[in-house]
Amino acid sequence: MSEKKRAVAAGPICGQPLLNAPNPLDMVPEKIPFDVPYGPPISLERAQAAINAVVTEARKRDWKMNVAVVDSGGILVAFQRMDGAMLASIQIAEHKTRAAATFRRETKVFENGIQVNKPNYLMTLDGIVASRGGIPLVEHGKLIGAIGCSGYRFPG
Numbered sequence: 001m002s003e004k005k006r007a008v009a010a011g012p013i014c015g016q017p018l019l020n021a022p023n024p025l026d027m028v029p030e031k032i033p034f035d036v037p038y039g040p041p042i043s044l045e046r047a048q049a050a051i052n053a054v055v056t057e058a059r060k061r062d063w064k065m066n067v068a069v070v071d072s073g074g075i076l077v078a079f080q081r082m083d084g085a086m087l088a089s090i091q092i093a094e095h096k097t098r099a100a101a102t103f104r105r106e107t108k109v110f111e112n113g114i115q116v117n118k119p120n121y122l123m124t125l126d127g128i129v130a131s132r133g134g135i136p137l138v139e140h141g142k143l144i145g146a147i148g149c150s151g152y153r154f155p156g
Helices: 003-009 044-060 088-102 108-117 120-124
Strands: 066-071 076-081 134-139 142-150
Touching: 044 066, 044 076, 044 142, 066 088, 076 088, 088 134, 088 142
Parallel strands: none
Antiparallel strands: 066 076, 066 142, 134 142
16 A cells, blocks of 8 residues: 555544655755746846837737836836736736745746645735736846736636
């Protein structure tokens, strides 16, 4: 019988895991995940170009979005609110962007972590936003900033 099945089967109430069952968070990774070094900050010109690309795609799909870009330190560089975009999404877009830059990973990782993997500790970390739409901007292997969008709920 596998160790996991044995821990569940041996529980005080049949089918319930033992309290001393192995915690998957105790695993030690071979390498630190998301170890992208911070690079020089994205310029205003490039931040605006990234926003323009997102807005162009959003218009094609008739989405009303708020789009933010931060530099490698998580500081706002550029922002655009499309006509009719939800006001609450202004702060959400900025928050997604900061989280993607400071944690050096897409915010979808946190969404998956909470909804799929269920590590509830994620909700205790300052700066986490568990909603897709924050994406790090990496150039030549270094984080130069992040972009975040809000205003459209993805299906599923």
